[in-house]
Amino acid sequence: MKRFVTFLIPILLIIPVISISAQKLDYELEKCNSPSYFSWKDIDGIDYTTPIKDQSPAPTCEAYALCASLETIMQYQIGELYGPDLSESHLYFYPGGTIEQGYVNIIDAADYLVEYGVPDEGCFPDPHRNFDYPFESLEGWENRTVKITEWGWIDKENVETMKSALINYGPLIICFRFPQDFYSYSGGVYRPSGGDYVGGHVVTIVGYDDSKECWIVKNSWGTKWGEDGWFNLAYDANMFAEWYGPDTGVMYIDGVYGNLQPDVPKISIEKPTIKHTYFFGIELPIILRFLNIQAAAPRIIGRLYVKIQAENTNNVEFYVDNELKFTDDEAPFEWRLKTSSGLHTIEVLAYNNVNISKDIVDVFVFI
Numbered sequence: 001m002k003r004f005v006t007f008l009i010p011i012l013l014i015i016p017v018i019s020i021s022a023q024k025l026d027y028e029l030e031k032c033n034s035p036s037y038f039s040w041k042d043i044d045g046i047d048y049t050t051p052i053k054d055q056s057p058a059p060t061c062e063a064y065a066l067c068a069s070l071e072t073i074m075q076y077q078i079g080e081l082y083g084p085d086l087s088e089s090h091l092y093f094y095p096g097g098t099i100e101q102g103y104v105n106i107i108d109a110a111d112y113l114v115e116y117g118v119p120d121e122g123c124f125p126d127p128h129r130n131f132d133y134p135f136e137s138l139e140g141w142e143n144r145t146v147k148i149t150e151w152g153w154i155d156k157e158n159v160e161t162m163k164s165a166l167i168n169y170g171p172l173i174i175c176f177r178f179p180q181d182f183y184s185y186s187g188g189v190y191r192p193s194g195g196d197y198v199g200g201h202v203v204t205i206v207g208y209d210d211s212k213e214c215w216i217v218k219n220s221w222g223t224k225w226g227e228d229g230w231f232n233l234a235y236d237a238n239m240f241a242e243w244y245g246p247d248t249g250v251m252y253i254d255g256v257y258g259n260l261q262p263d264v265p266k267i268s269i270e271k272p273t274i275k276h277t278y279f280f281g282i283e284l285p286i287i288l289r290f291l292n293i294q295a296a297a298p299r300i301i302g303r304l305y306v307k308i309q310a311e312n313t314n315n316v317e318f319y320v321d322n323e324l325k326f327t328d329d330e331a332p333f334e335w336r337l338k339t340s341s342g343l344h345t346i347e348v349l350a351y352n353n354v355n356i357s358k359d360i361v362d363v364f365v366f367i
Contacts, residue, residue, distance in 0.1 A: 034163040039207025039216050040072050040171055048075045049171075049206055050083065052229030054222035054274070057130040057295040059102045061202040062109055062173075063092035064220035066253070067118065068204040069171040070146060073256045076170070082261060086146065090124040090137050099132045106175065106202065107244055110151040110251065117145030122264050122350070122357025128274045128296040129362065138356060144262040149255025156240040156250040162215075163208055169252040171218070172205045176239040176249070187227050189214045191234045200241055205233075205250075264312065265350035265357040271307040272298035272346075272363055281305065294343060297362040308333040308359075312352050319347040341365050 041047045050071040055064045067086040074084045095112040097104025112118075123141040127133070154165045154172065166172050177197040182190065189212050207216035214232040223229045233239070240249040272278055277287045280302035287299065308316055316333040318326040321344055326335040337346070347360045 034160060034167065036210040037208070038163070038167055039209075040076070041206060041216070043076070046081070048072050048081070049218060050075070050085070052218065052223050053088070053220050054128075055088070055126075055220040056222065056275075057128065058092075058099055058126070060088055060092045060097070060104070060126070061220055062104050062106045063088040063097070065173045065202045065204045066091060066106070066109055066113065068206075068218050068220070069173055069253055070113075070118070070148075070256060072206065073170040073253075074146060074260045077256060078260060083266075084146075084260065085121040085266070086118050087121045087124040087126075087137065089126045089135070090141070091118045093124075093135050094137075099130060105244075106173070106251065110148075110253065113148045113253070114150065115147075116142075117147035117258050119144040119146075120262055120264060120357070122267060122355075122359075125359045127345075127360045127362060130295050138358065140355070144259050144264060144355075146256060146258040146260055148253045149257070151251060151253045153248050154250040154252055155247065159235050162205075162250060165250075165252050166205060166208065169254050170256075173202060173251040173253070174205055174217075174249065175200065175202050175241045175243055175251075176233075177201075177241045178239060185226050185231055189232045189234050191237050192239060200243070262355065263352070264355040265314075265352045266311040267313060267316070267348060267350035267357050267359050268309050269306065269346065269348060269359045269361050270309045272300060272304065272361060274298060274361065277301070278304050293364045294362055297343065297364050299364050299366065300337070301366045304337045306335050306337050306346060306348075308348055308350075310350055313350045314352050316351075317349045319349070320344055322347070337363075337365070339365055341367060 041049050053064060055061055067088050070086055071084045075081055091109055092104050095104055095108040119137060119141040123144060124137040155161045177200050179192045179195045180198050181193045204218045205215045206218050212232060213235045217231050217233050219226060219229055219231060242248050274296040275286045277284045277299040281304055306318060310316060310333055315327060315329040317324055318335040320339050328335060343362060343364050345362050347358060350357045
């Protein structure tokens with residue numbers, strides 16, 4: 001098999017794409033003279049990463065880690081910070097992932113990126129459900145995808161090889177195991193304090209720092225965790241997991257191409273948002289956890305206006321439980337929620353002259 005190494009970073013020599021055999025890959029990467037610090041958050045002062053996301057309460061980390069890497073590479077390739085937002089839910093469910101089994105096989109997901117690609121978030125937004133449900137991306141999603149030409153595994157035992165791969169390919173996707181204390185990480189360089197492993201996770205390495213002997217890692221547990229959603233993982237933490245056989249655990253992706261900037265509406269439901277309670281429109285941290293209510297669904301007490309953040313949008317339709325309730329033709333797009341008590345699904349569809357995008361949130365209404 002042939003693999004291709006594209007040297008992307010200005011701090012290294014920029015050379016044409018080179019075809020390297022699999023047997024020579026690690027050797028060629030090790031020959032690179034890596035700097036003592038590198039981060040995709042700071043390439044000549046530019047942060048090419050995208051904002052921290054929150055996968056909870058679903059176990060969709062594989063898709064979130066892959067999309068985090070893709071989004072960074074997309075911005076770097078175009079040379080513009082335009083905020084690409086890919087559909088993690090599409091990349092999780094379409095290759096065969098389920099909430100019940102608790103994961104998608106990351107090999108299946110990577111192969112799916114080669115054959116089909118992943119569309120933007122507007123085709124299949126994450127409803128943040130902790131159960132399986134019928135799913136389907138918007139019609140025409142195939143024309144809005146980003147693909148890769150290949151993927152592979154990097155030697156996780158060799159720090160220099162990982163550094164070079166990180167620089168030459170882009171952010172790396174890592175599979176690792178963690179003990180209980182990882183949940184309460186709040187800063188510094190993380191090393192497991194001991195004890196049994198309580199979980200497995202997949203995240204994205206975006207950089208490293210030799211002065212701290214650590215990797216700079218992007219998580220998908222929201223900004224309330226860690227250092228605003230980020231953490232530093234010690235080189236010697238010894239947490240990488242070989243879930244897919246020998247010499248697995250650290251993945252690279254390469255050859256990103258496709259519709260990197262589709263002409264689509266960008267839309268998100270700004271209010272209500274997951275993990276919050278709304279008391280007559282006042283936003284509070286989620287309360288009433290003790291009730292048997294869908295985990296991340298916002299709790300709504302009293303009057304609330306559904307507010308939308310939208311770009312490249314002409315008009316927005318508001319639906320409750322698949323029933324059209326209101327159409328707004330003028331920004332700022334919003335609608336006063338009117339529905340009965342209980343669990344409901346709010347869906348918004350945004351239109352421009354070319355495409356449609358959507359967002360969705362489940363809510364529990366008290367009165």
